[in-house]
Amino acid sequence: MNPSVATLQDQIIVGPSARMHGVFEFLRVIATSESTVLVTGESGTGKEITARLIHESSRRKHHPFVAVSCALFTETLIESELFGHERGAFTGAIKDRPGRFELAEGGTIFLDDIDDVPLSMQVKLLRVLQNRTVERLGGTRTVPVNVRVIAGTKRDLKQMVGEGKFREDLFYRLNVLPLALPPLRERREDIPVLMETFIGRYFRRRGEEPPAISDVVRQAFMRYNWPGNVRELENACERIAQTCTCGTVRVGCMAASILIRAGAQPPVPAPGESVAPAAPIAASRPDAPISLDDRLREVEANLIAWALKVSKGNKSRAAELLQIKRSTLGDRIKHCGLDRPAVLPSDAVAEAAAV
Amino acid sequence: MVTKERVEAVLDRVRPFLQADGGDIVLVDVRGNSAEVRLTGMCAGCPSALMTLHLGVEAALREDIAEFETLRLC
Numbered sequence: 495m496n497p498s499v500a501t502l503q504d505q506i507i508v509g510p511s512a513r514m515h516g517v518f519e520f521l522r523v524i525a526t527s528e529s530t531v532l533v534t535g536e537s538g539t540g541k542e543i544t545a546r547l548i549h550e551s552s553r554r555k556h557h558p559f560v561a562v563s564c565a566l567f568t569e570t571l572i573e574s575e576l577f578g579h580e581r582g583a584f585t586g587a588i589k590d591r592p593g594r595f596e597l598a599e600g601g602t603i604f605l606d607d608i609d610d611v612p613l614s615m616q617v618k619l620l621r622v623l624q625n626r627t628v629e630r631l632g633g634t635r636t637v638p639v640n641v642r643v644i645a646g647t648k649r650d651l652k653q654m655v656g657e658g659k660f661r662e663d664l665f666y667r668l669n670v671l672p673l674a675l676p677p678l679r680e681r682r683e684d685i686p687v688l689m690e691t692f693i694g695r696y697f698r699r700r701g702e703e704p705p706a707i708s709d710v711v712r713q714a715f716m717r718y719n720w721p722g723n724v725r726e727l728e729n730a731c732e733r734i735a736q737t738c739t740c741g742t743v744r745v746g747c748m749a750a751s752i753l754i755r756a757g758a759q760p761p762v763p764a765p766g767e768s769v770a771p772a773a774p775i776a777a778s779r780p781d782a783p784i785s786l787d788d789r790l791r792e793v794e795a796n797l798i799a800w801a802l803k804v805s806k807g808n809k810s811r812a813a814e815l816l817q818i819k820r821s822t823l824g825d826r827i828k829h830c831g832l833d834r835p836a837v838l839p840s841d842a843v844a845e846a847a848a849v
Numbered sequence: 850m851v852t853k854e855r856v857e858a859v860l861d862r863v864r865p866f867l868q869a870d871g872g873d874i875v876l877v878d879v880r881g882n883s884a885e886v887r888l889t890g891m892c893a894g895c896p897s898a899l900m901t902l903h904l905g906v907e908a909a910l911r912e913d914i915a916e917f918e919t920l921r922l923c
Contacts, residue, residue: 709869710869713866713869714866740894740895744871744891744892744898746867746870746891746902747901748901749901750863750901750902750905750906751909753863753866754863754906757862757866
């Protein structure tokens with residue numbers, strides 16, 4: 495087996511979430527494709543690993559995979575990095591140097607942080623993608639390149655197009671096969687598997703068997719929002735493996751910032767935001783049963799509490815915000831037990847969050 | 850002003866986790882703009898826990914109470 499595939503497989507941890515299974519299914523469908531892929535996902539969701547996986551499953555796998563972050567370079571440097579330069583093109587260009595496109599010949603180039611490419615550079619990139627040729631900086635020769643392009647972005651490119659920050663033509667050129675990686679907080683059911691795997695890995699790396707993990711630690715992991723996604727979770731596990739001294743992973747081993755945020759009242763979701771329940775989820779094992787009805791009620795209560803808070807307790811306005819009838823809202827409030835007279839809007843938030 | 854109540858409110862955010870794991874964080878004293886706490890139970894003897902909880906809880910106190918100065922462990 496190709497060793498790079500082995501390490502890659504090692505990096506891919508499959509949890510039970512339907513969201514990620516959907517991603518893997520889609521990857522299988524596009525494995526043999528030659529088309530450009532646009533990978534969208536927050537920091538730490540695994541854009542580069544996904545790009546490598548696409549490359550390794552493609553016919554190009556025996557050719558180079560070149561990853562480059564477009565955020566790392568200034569406007570002039572990025573051109574020389576991507577397309578190369580000839581000797582004397584600029585001060586310090588003491589010899590000819592091929593760009594990343596040429597280095598990826600026959601293989602795949604992963605252009606991460608594509609949203610950071612300045613507008614002036616976007617035109618040049620578009621031309622390369624259309625003509626499949628590059629011109630080195632300071633050169634006159636046109637070099638044909640046979641490279642599959644995968645682009646990565648943290649931001650919504652479509653929205654950037656609307657704001658005039660990203661060229662529409664380049665967006666369509668890149669967005670042939672769109673792939674969205676969900677943030678970890680939208681697939682919390684994968685957290686236990688990720689946690690076990692990373693903790694196991696980092697303890698074994700120290701030559702130790704992984705110790706037991708307390709239920710409280712598991713709950714804190716489930717409640718925390720993981721803004722840095724899988725990368726942050728992996729770092730938290732590495733830290734635990736480096737600092738745990740008592741043979742059981744307890745809350746004391748965890749970064750206190752995670753504990754404090756997990757223990758704070760869960761944020762009330764704003765409209766359009768995920769309504770994934772941030773309240774305690776007592777799933778201590780990946781296969782522990784979860785009551786769908788209870789979880790749905792939790793989501794409902796969170797949203798109602800949010801609407802009541804925003805409308806300062808005005809139920810007609812709250813019903814409008816939730817796009818339901820005023821009478822329906824009344825029923826739902828009763829259903830969620832938010833109708834006790836002492837419950838003021840701000841308390842309703844806390845009540846709902848504590849469900 | 851830094852009061853026991855305000856400090857307790859911040860400690861209450863980590864306390865449920867600590868208690869559920871066989872430990873606790875006890876507020877011993879508030880003096881001026883600083884406070885003194887004691888870690889008890891399972892994690893009390895662990896240098897890593899002392900370090901992370903000390904730093905983390907102190908940061909949370911400073912975030913919530915603008916005038917908070919230092920957290921001491923005893």
